[in-house]
Amino acid sequence: MRVRHLASAAALLGALCVPAQAQARDIGRDTLPAHDGWAAHGTGTTGGAAADDAHVYTVTDRAGLVRALDGGSDTPKIIKIAGTVDANTDDDGGRLDCADYATGGYDLKKYLAAYDPRTWGTARPSGPQEEARRASAARQAERVELAVGSHTTLVGLGSSAVLKGASLRVDGAHNVIVRNLDLRDAYDCFPAWQPNTGGLGDWKAAYDNLWLRGATHVWVDHVTASDRGHLDEDEPSCFGRNYLRHDGLLDITNGSDLVTVSWSRFADHDKAMLIGNSDTATGDRGRLRVTLHHNEFEAVVQRAPRVRFGQVHVYNNRYVVPDDAHDHRYALGVSTESAVHAENNAFTTPGHVEAADLVKSWNGTALHATGTLFNGYPVDLLDIHNAYNSGSERDLTADVGWTPALHGPIDSARQADREVARGAGAGRIR
Numbered sequence: 001m002r003v004r005h006l007a008s009a010a011a012l013l014g015a016l017c018v019p020a021q022a023q024a025r026d027i028g029r030d031t032l033p034a035h036d037g038w039a040a041h042g043t044g045t046t047g048g049a050a051a052d053d054a055h056v057y058t059v060t061d062r063a064g065l066v067r068a069l070d071g072g073s074d075t076p077k078i079i080k081i082a083g084t085v086d087a088n089t090d091d092d093g094g095r096l097d098c099a100d101y102a103t104g105g106y107d108l109k110k111y112l113a114a115y116d117p118r119t120w121g122t123a124r125p126s127g128p129q130e131e132a133r134r135a136s137a138a139r140q141a142e143r144v145e146l147a148v149g150s151h152t153t154l155v156g157l158g159s160s161a162v163l164k165g166a167s168l169r170v171d172g173a174h175n176v177i178v179r180n181l182d183l184r185d186a187y188d189c190f191p192a193w194q195p196n197t198g199g200l201g202d203w204k205a206a207y208d209n210l211w212l213r214g215a216t217h218v219w220v221d222h223v224t225a226s227d228r229g230h231l232d233e234d235e236p237s238c239f240g241r242n243y244l245r246h247d248g249l250l251d252i253t254n255g256s257d258l259v260t261v262s263w264s265r266f267a268d269h270d271k272a273m274l275i276g277n278s279d280t281a282t283g284d285r286g287r288l289r290v291t292l293h294h295n296e297f298e299a300v301v302q303r304a305p306r307v308r309f310g311q312v313h314v315y316n317n318r319y320v321v322p323d324d325a326h327d328h329r330y331a332l333g334v335s336t337e338s339a340v341h342a343e344n345n346a347f348t349t350p351g352h353v354e355a356a357d358l359v360k361s362w363n364g365t366a367l368h369a370t371g372t373l374f375n376g377y378p379v380d381l382l383d384i385h386n387a388y389n390s391g392s393e394r395d396l397t398a399d400v401g402w403t404p405a406l407h408g409p410i411d412s413a414r415q416a417d418r419e420v421a422r423g424a425g426a427g428r429i430r
Contacts, residue, residue, distance in 0.1 A: 027179060027429055028056065028078040028155050032219045035406050037260030037291025037313065045217045045260070047153035047177030051076040058082055058157070062089045065146065065163075072147030072173065081181060082157045087144040087166035088187075098189035101140040104132035106190070115193050117239055122195040137190040137206060144186065144207060149173050156180040159427030164229070167207035170215040179221045182426040183209040185229035187245050202241050208248040212256040223264040224426040225249040231268055233327075244270065248303070252310075253277035257287040265296045265425035272300040276308030279336040279363060284309040291407065292317060294416065296424040299325060302360075306333030307340050313404040314342040316416035318424070319358075321349040328353050332381075334364030339400040342381070344371035344410055346417035355379045356388035359396075366400045373413035 032045040039045040048055070055077040057068035068079045088096045106129065114120065114129045125133075146166050148154060150173040156162075162182040170176050188205040195201040209225045212218055227246050235243040249266050251274045252259055266272045276288050288310025297304040298320040305312065314332070321328050331347070334340060347358060355374045359367065359381055369381040386395040411419070423430065 028080055028153055030177075030179070032177070032260060033408075036219075036408055037262065037293065037406055038258045038289040038311075039217055039219045039260035039291070040406050041258050041289070043217070045175055045177060045219045045258075046151075047175060047219070048076045048078040048151055049153065050151070051078045051153075056080075059085065061085055061093050062087055062143075063091055063093070069146060069148060069152075072149035072171070074150040074173070076151040077149075078153045078155070080155055080157050081161045081163060083160070084162040084164060085166075086164045087146065088140075088164075089143075096143065098140075101143075101189055102132075102136045103139060104128075104135045106132035106136045111193075112238055117195060117201065120195075122201075124195060125193055133190050133192065137188075137192075140189050141206070145169055147171060148176055148178075151175050153177040153179070154181065156182070156426060161426065166209075168210045170210070170212045170218060172214045174215070175217045176215065177219045177221070178210065178223060179219075180223070180426050180429055182224045183226075183249075184224075185227055186247070187230050188247070191244055193239065200240055203238070203244045205244050205247045207246070208251045210250045211248070212250075212252045212259060213254045215252075215256045216258050218256070218259045220250065220259070220261045221263055222424070222426055222429050224267070225264070225269075226267040227269050228267075232270055246270070248272065248274055251275075251277070252288065252290055254281070255284050255287045257289055259290045261290065261292045261295060263294045263420075263424050263428070265298070266300055266304070267296075267298045269299070270301040271303045271306075272297060273303050273305035275305050275310050275312060276335070276338070279308060281309070285337065288312070291404070293407065294420050294424060296320065296420050297331065298322070300331075301325075301327050302329040302331075303333055304331045306335060307338035307364075308335040309337045311339045311400075311402050312341070313407060314340060315344055315404075315407065315410050316413070316420070317345045318417050318420040319345065319347040319349075321347075321353050323350045325350070325353070328357065330360035331358045332360070332367070332369075334359065334361040334367050334396060336363040338364045339366065339402055341368045341400055341402065341404050342370075342372070343368070344373075344413040344416060346373040346413040348375060348417075354388075355381065355384045359385040361385070361389070361393045361396055365394065365397060367396045368398055368400045371413055373417065
């Protein structure tokens with residue numbers, strides 16, 4: 001009998017207890033590994049790892065997320081998102097759409113009639129409909145712009161954590177980690193028309209999925225960012241231009257510094273990633289130090305990334321241009337005083353996209369690009385760019401003035417292409 005009781009107890013123990021090695025790891029307390037890109041410089045990046053138990057939250061809706069973010073406070077905190085959190089909801093969780101934000105008599109048809117360039121000309125919109133658009137946009141911004149403060153870790157639980165419709169803003173904050181999240185569809189209900197005195201103007205949307213503005217020591221890891229839900233290519237043409245509803249997927253601007261973006265996926269978007277927002281922002285010199293490694297850029301039209309001023313290490317990334325993409329512009333944008341050190345990146349494109357289409361330069365002078373794989377074959381992007389550039393572009397030199405020191409092992413482009421395809425994006429932390 002005693003043997004039987006022991007066996008029963010063992011069976012019960014096995015049914016109720018999970019072996020230690022099988023328990024899920026709490027990634028909320030993870031910190032950036034040493035040497036993992038620019039965000040590891042100096043004090044490194046630890047996010048909310050030091051948070052006490054009272055400041056560890058699990059949130060399932062916008063109201064809970066807003067409470068946990070605490071207005072962007074600097075109190076160390078870990079915020080875990082479970083399931084789908086929709087920013088376009090009221091305080092009771094009710095869904096909000098564009099009509100709920102519209103105020104002051106705003107009406108898109110009236111807006112288009114008022115500012116048609118054929119009758120309005122090239123002056124900036126003003127008057128009742130523009131005022132109503134601004135007021136309506138402000139109402140949406142109150143809902144969807146969410147401030148992330150210093151010493152914060154924002155992390156998704158499991159493999160299906162989604163933050164939908166939000167624009168996360170790390171503005172002037174320090175020591176922030178964003179991981180394992182699907183950041184989806186930061187949709188602007190009220191884009192602004194911006195005329196251009198030289199010809200057609202353009203539509204300007206307001207929200208980035210994630211915006212680092214004057215932020216330092218930030219680690220973005222295993223994030224998926226896309227327009228999923230409302231693709232801009234499905235929007236109509238107004239005034240002869242695509243009626244854009246989205247801005248950037250991840251923009252790093254206004255003197256942000258010491259940033260690592262790793263194992264993330266950027267997809268189905270026009271202007272994916274801007275590093276440095278103005279040619280005249282000379283205060284960005286010595287800042288905008290960013291590492292991009294093991295990321296996937298798929299169905300991205302441009303800015304993967306576009307760089308001004310910064311020392312940016314771009315290695316072991318995967319770029320995929322789909323067969324039906326007819327609007328691809330470039331991947332690597334070389335702009336004013338940029339110093340991009342690109343190595344061992346893999347590009348897969350259809351036949352109408354050539355290697356010369358992967359690099360675009362404006363006021364930039366240099367690009368280090370080695371180990372590039374293009375449709376399975378090694379290419380020299382710098383030589384190709386210089387051979388095929390247009391009359392408006394200058395030849396680039398290979399001397400960017402620095403050599404990256406903070407990085408992990410750098411794989412061949414072929415190996416990175418395989419590993420990133422399997423491991424980049426939300427829900428894939430191993």
